[in-house]
Amino acid sequence: MRPGRAPPKKLPQRAKKVIAIGGGKGGIGKSLVSANLAQALAQRGARVVVVDLDLGGANLHTCLGIAPPAVTLSDFVSHRVNSLDAALVPTGLERLQLISGASDALDAANPKHAAKGRLMRHLRSLDADYVLLDLGAGTGFNTLDFFLAADHGLVVLLPEPTSVENAYRFIKAAFFRKLQAVVRQETAETVGRVLAGKDPELRNPWDCVARLRERDPQAATELELALSGFHPFLVLNQARTRADFDVGATVALAWKKFFGLELGTLGSIAYDEAVWQAVRARKPFLVHAPESPAAHGLWRLAENLLSLAP
Amino acid sequence: MKPTRAQTYYELLEVSVSASREQIQQAYARLVQLCADQELALYGLASPAHAAELRAQLTEALEFLSDDELRAEYDRSIGLPPREKPASTAPQVPFTYEAPRSSAPPPVTEQLLPSNASSSAPAAAAEVVVSVSAAPSAPRAVPEPRPEPEPRPAPEVVVAAPEPAALVVRPPPSAAPEVAEEAALAIARSS
Numbered sequence: 270m271r272p273g274r275a276p277p278k279k280l281p282q283r284a285k286k287v288i289a290i291g292g293g294k295g296g297i298g299k300s301l302v303s304a305n306l307a308q309a310l311a312q313r314g315a316r317v318v319v320v321d322l323d324l325g326g327a328n329l330h331t332c333l334g335i336a337p338p339a340v341t342l343s344d345f346v347s348h349r350v351n352s353l354d355a356a357l358v359p360t361g362l363e364r365l366q367l368i369s370g371a372s373d374a375l376d377a378a379n380p381k382h383a384a385k386g387r388l389m390r391h392l393r394s395l396d397a398d399y400v401l402l403d404l405g406a407g408t409g410f411n412t413l414d415f416f417l418a419a420d421h422g423l424v425v426l427l428p429e430p431t432s433v434e435n436a437y438r439f440i441k442a443a444f445f446r447k448l449q450a451v452v453r454q455e456t457a458e459t460v461g462r463v464l465a466g467k468d469p470e471l472r473n474p475w476d477c478v479a480r481l482r483e484r485d486p487q488a489a490t491e492l493e494l495a496l497s498g499f500h501p502f503l504v505l506n507q508a509r510t511r512a513d514f515d516v517g518a519t520v521a522l523a524w525k526k527f528f529g530l531e532l533g534t535l536g537s538i539a540y541d542e543a544v545w546q547a548v549r550a551r552k553p554f555l556v557h558a559p560e561s562p563a564a565h566g567l568w569r570l571a572e573n574l575l576s577l578a579p
Numbered sequence: 580m581k582p583t584r585a586q587t588y589y590e591l592l593e594v595s596v597s598a599s600r601e602q603i604q605q606a607y608a609r610l611v612q613l614c615a616d617q618e619l620a621l622y623g624l625a626s627p628a629h630a631a632e633l634r635a636q637l638t639e640a641l642e643f644l645s646d647d648e649l650r651a652e653y654d655r656s657i658g659l660p661p662r663e664k665p666a667s668t669a670p671q672v673p674f675t676y677e678a679p680r681s682s683a684p685p686p687v688t689e690q691l692l693p694s695n696a697s698s699s700a701p702a703a704a705a706e707v708v709v710s711v712s713a714a715p716s717a718p719r720a721v722p723e724p725r726p727e728p729e730p731r732p733a734p735e736v737v738v739a740a741p742e743p744a745a746l747v748v749r750p751p752p753s754a755a756p757e758v759a760e761e762a763a764l765a766i767a768r769s770s
Binding site: 428429430433434435437438466472473475476478479496516519520522523524526527529 | 580581582583584585610613618619620621622623624625626629632633
């Protein structure tokens with residue numbers, strides 16, 4: 270330690286679980302799921318912090334019925350405040366706090382990697398049982414990196430072709446981003462081609478493992494470990510028909526059959542008029558319409574999330 | 580996980596090696612639906628050619644496992660002991676089908692509401708299993724072990740069975756996809 274320099278402060282108690290909610294497409298209900306899932310976990314007795322990481326599109330505070338806070342994530346990233354605790358905002362709901370979204374893009378304040386790393390460290394050190402990250406739309410590197418850094422990644426999708434397509438795009442992008450960090454570049458590129466359907470011989474990443482094992486067993490093992498450790502969960506939103514409720518499970522099965530990779534299904538939420546009415550009322554629908562079908566679906570999600578292995 | 584080409588027919592259909600013909604056909608019906616042209620889950624995931632390839636593989640698996648003789652030959656080729664004859668009067672060994680570890684959406688009532696919302700939340704945790712694998716369970720109960728039904732006539736197979744010598748651990752598709760599909764339809768019609 271250099272003389273004259275204050276010793277580093279001990280970071281407070283570590284958050285138990287970080288949950289990232291993404292999905293790739295805008296308007297599919299990520300923020301609503303994030304806000305209401307946070308509320309449900311808090312009602313179940315957990316201490317929850319929900320963080321709006323939707324860069325440039327922060328609206329989680331609206332979903333929770335809070336006025337735009339004075340201190341936001343931007344202030345932390347820009348070092349106007351030194352601790353994320355300064356950005357914590359009470360929501361009026363017991364055991365639930367909010368860190369509102371940045372008004373600037375993350376990369377406007379600091380080099381991307383350093384800013385993300387610092388933010389992630391502080392998110393993990395929040396004094397909470399659950400930290401929920403409401404990610405923005407799209408497959409930008411910041412979004413993908415926060416998704417991958419979480420303990421569990423949730424992908425929200427609608428039972429519509431465009432949303433299903435975007436969900437796959439998001440999952441593939443996240444998976445490829447992960448591979449780039451843990452396997453050799455050539456291997457990652459090969460798997461990327463396979464996921465894009467552009468390899469004439471290899472159909473799925475396990476074909477890549479089999480081929481690699483013949484000439485580079487170590488690389489094959491690296492890839493195999495990476496494949497086994499990627500396990501997002503699907504949340505099907507706005508289900509209107511009985512068949513819609515099966516879409517999440519069918520998507521997971523298709524992903525497994527065609528690519529040999531595992532997707533979990535956390536549950537489905539019914540399309541419900543009560544949801545937009547709650548948004549208009551600027552309240553979580555769990556609070557505004559606790560007996561609504563959407564609320565029941567959300568509760569199942571929360572129970573399933575609580576039962577996930579630590 | 581094995582590459583698809585290295586999977587056994589049982590692994591491909593996600594059934595136990597002791598699965599009955601009915602269970603095999605049910606598994607096939609569930610999985611082949613994934614390869615349907617208008618399947619929503621397929622959108623943006625796989626090309627039509629890839630879907631057709633998987634469909635052909637599933638159909639081949641069904642073809643082999645639905646025929647007692649072909650299945651017996653195949654089982655020998657992958658090192659399985661002989662199955663008990665379906666005509667046997669001995670009580671069937673309880674079927675140990677490994678239910679997929681997945682969560683299916685809970686049965687949806689017409690009202691989409693459980694009877695006791697507030698009190699059912701803990702119960703909901705028990706009845707809805709978090710998915711840890713991709714294979715969904717169909718919204719039907721796991722079949723109870725039951726005595727093997729009367730042996731059915733062998734399904735009519737349009738395509739001639741391949742020579743036994745052609746059987747390998749995972750033989751390559753022996754028929755063109757469209758011919759194999761005809762076989763599957765014939766089997767379905769005969770059953």
